[in-house]
Amino acid sequence: xxxxxxxxxxxxxxxxxxxxxxxxxxxxxxxxxxxxxxxxxxxxxxxxxxxxxxxxxxxxxxxxxxxxxxxxxxxxxxxxxxxxxxxxxxxxxxxxxxxxxxxxxxxxxxxxxxxxxxxxxxxxxxxxxxxxxxxxxxxxxxxxxxxxxxxxxxxxxxxxxxxxxxxxxxxxxxxxxxxxxxxxxxxxxxxxxxxxxxxxxxxxxxxxxxxxxxxxxxxxxxxxxxxxxxxxxxxxxxxxxxxxxxxxxxxxxxxxxxxxxxxxxxxxxxxxxxxxxxxxxxxxxxxxxxxxxxxxxxxxxxxxxxxxxx
Amino acid sequence: xxxxxxxxxxxxxxxxxxxxxxxxxxxxxxxxxxxxxxxxxxxxxxxxxxxxxxxxxxxxxxxxxxxxxxxxxxxxxxxxxxxxxxxxxxxxxxxxxxxxxxxxxxxxxxxxxxxxxxxxxxxxxxxxxxxxxxxxxxxxxxxxxxxxxxxxxxxxxxxxxxxxxxxxxxxxxxx
Numbered sequence: 298x299x300x301x302x303x304x305x306x307x308x309x310x311x312x313x314x315x316x317x318x319x320x321x322x323x324x325x326x327x328x329x330x331x332x333x334x335x336x337x338x339x340x341x342x343x344x345x346x347x348x349x350x351x352x353x354x355x356x357x358x359x360x361x362x363x364x365x366x367x368x369x370x371x372x373x374x375x376x377x378x379x380x381x382x383x384x385x386x387x388x389x390x391x392x393x394x395x396x397x398x399x400x401x402x403x404x405x406x407x408x409x410x411x412x413x414x415x416x417x418x419x420x421x422x423x424x425x426x427x428x429x430x431x432x433x434x435x436x437x438x439x440x441x442x443x444x445x446x447x448x449x450x451x452x453x454x455x456x457x458x459x460x461x462x463x464x465x466x467x468x469x470x471x472x473x474x475x476x477x478x479x480x481x482x483x484x485x486x487x488x489x490x491x492x493x494x495x496x497x498x499x500x501x502x503x504x505x506x507x508x509x510x511x512x513x514x515x516x517x518x519x520x521x522x523x524x525x526x527x528x529x530x531x532x533x534x535x536x537x538x539x540x541x542x543x544x545x546x547x548x549x550x551x552x553x554x555x556x557x558x559x560x561x562x563x564x565x566x567x568x569x570x571x572x573x574x575x576x577x578x579x580x581x582x583x584x585x586x587x588x589x590x591x592x593x594x595x596x597x598x599x600x601x602x603x604x605x606x607x
Numbered sequence: 608x609x610x611x612x613x614x615x616x617x618x619x620x621x622x623x624x625x626x627x628x629x630x631x632x633x634x635x636x637x638x639x640x641x642x643x644x645x646x647x648x649x650x651x652x653x654x655x656x657x658x659x660x661x662x663x664x665x666x667x668x669x670x671x672x673x674x675x676x677x678x679x680x681x682x683x684x685x686x687x688x689x690x691x692x693x694x695x696x697x698x699x700x701x702x703x704x705x706x707x708x709x710x711x712x713x714x715x716x717x718x719x720x721x722x723x724x725x726x727x728x729x730x731x732x733x734x735x736x737x738x739x740x741x742x743x744x745x746x747x748x749x750x751x752x753x754x755x756x757x758x759x760x761x762x763x764x765x766x767x768x769x770x771x772x773x774x775x776x777x778x779x780x781x782x
Contacts, residue, residue: 323636347636366635366750389635389750408749514696515723533742534696534706534723557742576639576740599639 317606318562318571319360320580321348325598328362328378331571333564336582341597342378345371351604352393352402354417360606361417365389365407372420375606384420386413392435392477394444396459403444403459405432412446412457426462428455434477434519436486438501445486445501447474454488454499466504471495476518480543482525489516489530496530498546508546512539518560518603522567531558531572538572538583550588554581562603573600635748638758640724640765643738644773645731648780653728653735654703656776660695668775669768680710689716696723703728714746717768718760737776739769 317339318331328348329341347366354361359381360373370390372382389407395417396403404413406425412432414424429448432455436445442459447470454474456466471493478487485507486499496516498508513532521528527549530539536556540549555574558581562571572581573596580594646653656666660681664670674682679695692711697704706725714720722743729736743765747756754760 368750534725556740575637576641576742599637 316565318580319351319353319604319606320573320596320600321351321362321602321604322596322598323347323349323601327597328360328373329596329600331580331594333569336592336594338594338596340378344373344380345369345383349391350393350602352395353604353606354395355607356397357417360604361393361395361402363390363393363404365391370402370404370415382420384415384422386415386422388413392433394435394437396437396439398439399460403435403437403457405435405446407431407433410448412444412455414462424462426457426464428457429453429467433475434488436477436479438479438481438484440481441484441501443501445477445479447477447488449473449475449491452490454486454497456501456504468499468504468506470497470499470506471509475516478519478521478528480521480525480528483543485543487519487521487528487530489519491515491517491533494532496541510541510546512541512548513537513551517558518572520561520563522563523565524567527567529561529563529570531561533557533559533575536574538570538581540570540585540588552583552588552590554583554590555579555593559601560603562605564605571603573603575599575601635744635750636758637742637744638762638765639740639742640722640762640769641738641740642766642769642773643736644777645734645736646777646780647734650703650728650730650735653737653776653780654700656780657703657705657726657728657737658698658700660693660698660705660707666775666779667772669771685716687716689713691717709743712746714756717764718746718756719743719765720746720748722765737773739773741765 320329330339332339347364348362350363352361358375362371368387370384388409390404391407392405394403400417402415412426416423428446429451431450432446433449434447444457446455454468471490473492474488474490476489484501488497496510496512512530514534516530517533519530528541538552554572555577557576559573559575570583582591584591661675664673671686672684684690691713693707694710696706704727708723724741727738745758745761
């Protein structure tokens, strides 16, 4: 790196590279980049048809995007937003999680009841692992080396070994499990169960269900705070975001969002939450200290998933 | 190499694909219904009609009859024939909001695999505004749906059903 640049950065400790949100529009075939400093959509770029989940590869400076309707994952350059490659997986690739330590991408395949494993160094599909019916959300315990998969039509959570093709456990969940998040600070797995109107808390070591939390109607996206002390759930049929205490499972706050929220992301400093409102075609910006919606920003075409990227 | 590998894997999975083409929701793009109508009647009067989950046939011109199988489950029989089942999720008398979901689909009469619908009544200067909104998925959730079971077919039927419902509600209340 240029010495002068290093010196300059060292002199300016207050300059921190801002995070961005990447927001997918499955009906609009586009991704919008939302700047967390200016609270504005900075850029919207076109991608192949029907983008849903997005994952950032910080080492390769790439974004992977799943396209269930195309049976494909596209690889996009993070700077130029150019389409670098398309990985034809077949089936309906939906949720994704990247394993940085092994350069592998785990992808749920909705229509083939499987998890696809893609080598991110070669962009080749290297394995297809059987899981339950219609797998949706997926999460990774990078240290404990486990992958968690919510099987929406089987009402179960599959636990896979992250290093070898091995099934470790199948855990019963509430009806219609959808999103999964892992809290590395306490080893808890959170699963939103759409039809049960609940979030199941499962211990990743004992596989016991610790709690069934009433979050609201049709819980969808879940995310965990950086410090692991709170987690956040949006309720699609309540138009709300719920903040849970990760230790005692109390509801800290419930905040109104736009219509039919889909996904939630929380800034790394844990000051703000961002919610895509699918029906309302907007983004709610929520202040977590005051537990209030600061503003609601209009977006194009039914926004779905959010990726918080550097 | 990559192509061959993929082809092999896809071939080996094709049996699974055939079996699971008609699973419920999420793989395909969720579709939106967002219709509304102004009705020259006060909110209480309109809400009174809307909240009666079991009396849909009174005002929906496409519906022949409704049979309740329990307090929150209705079997809807259409005028053109064919039945499907709805399940009530919420009836909020304060917010004038009713929501329900498709419990048992019948893709021969309504080509969707799943929906959630919310009907809301709001006061306006001249009476009420009724909105009919929701989210649904096409009947064939696989990636190669025939024309009668694709997104366009689902949107067309859901829009028609909502529009007829809203117009039926308006005509019975403005009589």
